[in-house]
Amino acid sequence: MKHFLLDVDERGVNRTLASFLERLVSDGMAGALLVPKDTASGKAAVMTLIKSPGEIKNINPFAPVSPVNAARIVSDLTITGVPGEKVGVLLRSCETRALVELAKHNQANLENIIIMGMDCLGTLDPVDYSEVNDPGGNLAEEWMEVSAEGEYREEIRGKSIRRVCSACSHVEADHAALHLGWVGLGGKQILVSVGDEFTGWASSFLGEGSENVPEGRQQSLGAVRSRREENKRRLYDEFNDRTRSVESLLKEISRCIKCYNCRRVCPLCFCRECIFSTEIFRHEPDYYLSRAGRKGLMGLPADKLLFHLTRINHMGLSCVGCGQCESACPVKIPLGIIFKMAGERLQQIFDYVPGRSLEEDPPLTTYREHELEPR
Amino acid sequence: MKAALEMFGIEKERVWFRFISASEGKLFAQTVDEMVQTLKRLGPNPLKNKWEI
């Protein structure tokens, strides 16, 4: 990777980045872009597929909100084939990792997709974002400035970042052919890091570039990571106690209404037909009566525990800890931490990190004898 | 799968994975026997009595 510095001009971060990305399109490096853009009301920042360079100007690339894991959107875009031209997609770490995981499972096609990554220090719940962001607002910039100066914060205008984000140490996005960094750069510059195919292009207007990242950035990244590791340890200790027995797990999930939102938004729950939506779970009336008869009574909707255990079993090895499940849960079950924690433990057994590499086979598709040893 | 169940306090001895080839009838019978013995020892699954699962 080669590193270039892009100065933030007097129009601010968003306009500077808009000009930068406009150039990417007008120079023919990409035919379209998929980037976050505030809606007219400013109440939401949504992933937007932009074809016309003139429409790039109002983007909000660093908006601290992730209404859907955008890997899902890239999967939707490419599930039936390769886009006719290159699409540059701007993603944060949990999204690039989910995308690689999806590509490995044949749920996304990375041909003609340019992965553009960005620094992320966490995102707000979409509801909180819409409360505190104002139209044309500079929420991202505000947060960028304090964080860029090395101050560690977990809240923006009085709203805390999502709980899983506070336990996530992936600031930079992996697998990016072009990465936009801002942590540890003082707020007035953006670090553009590019792979071989963009080096010539970037040096045509950003100067010579360097093999090294500016001093101070590594230090800031290190500081954030250690704070996040500490948060994670604390949360895991707490949630270990809260889920170590079926009784305690039930305390967390018994208010589940089986709306399946968590399954719907999870980027890695990609089965077209989920077993819970099949005939297997459409029971005869007497089945319910006999089940209720066995215990004397029966809580409904049924099979909450089975649903969550099945989901952990099915996608735990691929869970990237994006926390979308938790954000989507109407009854606020702390799914993000539970799945991230359970997922990581399963991943350790196979020495597997989801989204780490395209070449690494998913553990359940390969057989290694030592994995079956008693533990 | 066993690891996932164990994490939430479900005994892993209740789930068995064995590879037995079609020609190993005796081994199959033996394994089932063992399985039955173990499950008898473990007793009924305590989850059975929970109405809210």
Ligand code: SF4
């Ligand atoms: S989103 Fe929440 S309530 Fe809905 S199925 Fe998932 S855990 Fe249950």
Ligand code: SF4
């Ligand atoms: S289970 Fe939750 S945290 Fe894990 S990948 Fe799915 S949505 Fe993200």
